[in-house]
Amino acid sequence: MAGPIYAADGPGAIRAVPLDGLVALFHRPSGMTHIVAPPAPQILEALQEGPADARTLLARIAAVYEIGEGSAEAIEARLAELEEAGLVRRA
């Protein structure tokens, strides 16, 4: 069963600064700052390839990273958080 499709703002919408293991994001459209932990930055990165659902995103991330524990459900939960913060939206 396919979950909802999410999209992120294009490149340039976010300025990112790594802070020992975490990343500080400045999101230009909202003017808000978010501190995010993995795998949130990786999800935003993977969405730069285009809108996708959690399963597709997991595949994109797995092409770059060795996936430890976790599943598409974890990605789904992260997407919901990122949506609430306004960093991703339903496509």
Add this chain to the structure above:
Amino acid sequence: MSRLLARILADPSACRGLEAAQWTALVTAARAESLLGSLAFRLEGEPGLPAKVVQILEAARWDSEQARTQALWEAEMARRALAGTGAPVILLKGTAIVAAGLDAGRGRSIGDLDILVPHERLDDVQRSLLEAGWEWVKEDSYDDLYYRRWMHELPPLIHRTRDRMIDVHHTILPPTARPRPDAAALIAASVALESGLRTLSPEDMVVHSAAHLFADGDLAGGLRNLWDIDRMLREFAARDPGFWPRLAERARLHQLRPTVARALRLARALYATPVDPALAGRPRLSDRFFEARLLARNGWGQPTRRALRFAFYLRSHWMRMPPLMLARHLWTKATR
């Protein structure tokens, strides 16, 4: 000091030769009237400003830039929340002005998000906003009933994480006000923005600003609202020769022709706005009181003309409610 503020907004060169103390007073009066950002954009590039004034105005421009970002973002959040309802979402007031990229938006301060939706979609809209994290500001059955019965909007909602308020209107004046604007016509004439959100048509924006200036309050913040009207009239009239006749037509349709006429006369008096003389009509004695009320602030930012202010406060309640209802309202407020 408000008179000097208005004169400089209308003609930036009027600031030449001001002394330090006058500048301080001007900045304070502009802050008190939420017009510092607008002043900052009007004086951008003006030669010979004192160094401190340049710094203050530059910071004010940054600040209004941030206000604009925040307002547009809040509108976008509402758009996302309401996309599922399929209802048209029409931005009002400051957010509409900046979203439409109007001249009036340059430096404008923006408070809550105001939107207009069709009356029959209120329940859907309310449900979707509550699901997306907005909450009622106050839980109180009397207030709720009061709003539902007598107001042109839902009780205010606030977003639980972003702390921003939204006012959901279904028309632009309370049903108890004597003029009855045609809400369906407002919605039918609205204009789509690229995002899918909408704004009122240019004429309706002016009509709404005028209604808001006079009927929906005691003229608090009126100098800023009148500045919106000045900028919009200049921009719309320059853009389209058919603007004035259409404005007259829409003002009549919404039963707000005298209100719009008064706004035009005051804009002309305070900001030297070029207006259609036929629509503005002949000056009335009472214009003097409105002018004095709009300018009732000194260089310390203090309100002046206490009696006149109070008279306008009473007038605002009078206009919003017929006397019997006003008495009932004040009684309930006093006794609960």
Add this chain to the structure above:
Amino acid sequence: MGDAMSEQSSKEGGVLANPTRRTVLALGAAAASTVVTIRPALAQTAGSVMNCQIPVPGPQHSGQYIAADGSLVAPGTPGSFAPPARPITGEEAKTLLRGGFTPNGMDSQSAQAYANYIRRLQSGMSGFTCYASLQLPR
């Protein structure tokens, strides 16, 4: 910290995570939160900028009693408390919210109810800016 940081620091958009291929990435449990949004803080300046007070309840609801959970109820509702005689000061609110001493003239149960009322304040209500300014970051 210095050097490694400044090398990485000014990446525009795009490369968020600076990934090296085959880095192990734990996706974590579904419940583990990964986004913290920075919110405005009047916070630590509270003491230096203001001397505020919180009316309990606000003027719009004067006369109502406060239930143990902080909600407002009709006067005399069993288990509810009469409002305090005067507004609660910022300093007292700070103490109340920490569950510390009970300010003079209050018993501990009503103090608890008042604290809960203050916790439920929202923007736009009387006393909210005062309450917000007391939220010391942790």
Add this chain to the structure above:
Amino acid sequence: MRHALNVAIGPVSFRVGSAWRSPVAALAGLYRDYPAPADEVCDFTVRLEPEKPWRRWLRPSVAIHGDYMLPDAAPLSLAHGLLAAEMGMNLQMALGQKRFLLLHAATVERGGRAVILTGESGAGKSTLAALLGERGWRLMGDEFALLDCESGMLHPFPRAISLKNGSIEVMRKVAGEGRLGPVLEGTPKGTIRHLKPRPEAIARMTEPARPALILFPRFGADRAMRPVGAAEVFVRLTQASTNYVALASRGFDSLSGLVATCPAMAIDYPDADTAISLVEALFRELPQ
């Protein structure tokens, strides 16, 4: 307003107006040695006025108004008018300052490099900065650090230091009676007395410094220190700033720049001498 005074502190100037003479007179005494911004435009206006007209005479109480106001602020008694003026100025900074990233922190400088002392109210940073200011450091400010968003430099804000309760006697012994303002008893924060910074700190109040070290002092525990990670420093400084969110990208850029270039340490100290020796030691270890 009937009584008025302009005061410049570092790069910021205030116009303070009052319905009564005494608050302005006290303020004039405290800021007598500061360069007067007589012919300068002021950044902010503060008004000390009665809440209701009759309160000018009848049990006078001073409401703190101005360009920026807080709706819940409670009025102070006329005897505390000086404190009201100070709170009014702080309030303008907290709510209205948009030129600089404003950090709730004390700052001291030596050799052009500044140490930022930040942390919760009551951590002792104000007294610590005041003591350092008497021991060879230039006191840049005891309350607000102003970070310039373009240059990354810190600007001084050396207002008179507001000493509370026990620290009044500590500083009186070190700095002498002559630099202390009037005793304000029974304020909402207890007994307060203001200390004028040393003449050098006032003379150099428009001279910025480069931030070199961020410290999170905590009074009352055994001597200890630990480095603080970049993410924690970033978040704590956003919470120590009243205008971080309002400055948007300028705030983000300057704060992330500060965090990237300045080492940060938390220090615990049981007494002032320990704190001073910790600060001195950490400052010496900084790369030149």
